[in-house]
Amino acid sequence: MIKIFSIYTHPDKPEPEKAVLVKEGFNIYAFAFGVLWLFYQRLWWGAFWLMALQASLQMTMKNNGFSSTSVDILLLALQFLLGIFASDIIKDRLKTKGYALTDITAANSQPEANMRFLDKRLAV
Secondary structure (H helix, E strand, C coil): CCEEEEEEEECCECCHHHCEEEECCCCHHHHHHCHHHHHHCCCHHHHHHHHHHHHHHHHHHHHCCCCHHHHHHHHHHHHHHHHHHHHHHHHHHHHHCCCEEEEEEEECCHHHHHHHHHHHHHHC
């Protein structure tokens, strides 16, 4: 299946080998692991705020008489939203570090997308 990759490069590191590829679309790891995925991505504040949001939603809903099933459904929906916006979160972090969108490519895998980008960059 073809996937879309956004390719970001840093102006201080113009070598094409230093490019960062971000897969577009739903991130199953962000959905499944949530806070752990945020820690793995070194998004400490994001992990803190997600934990705080989950805890406050859980306490508020349970104190207002909602069933545990409805609380679980809401927390699952929150995880689903994280999976949807995971690539955007990574791209925003790259932009704050000074990276810029250089190219967009389609490929079956990340190594193939990287090879396409390198071929295109080195051919110029």
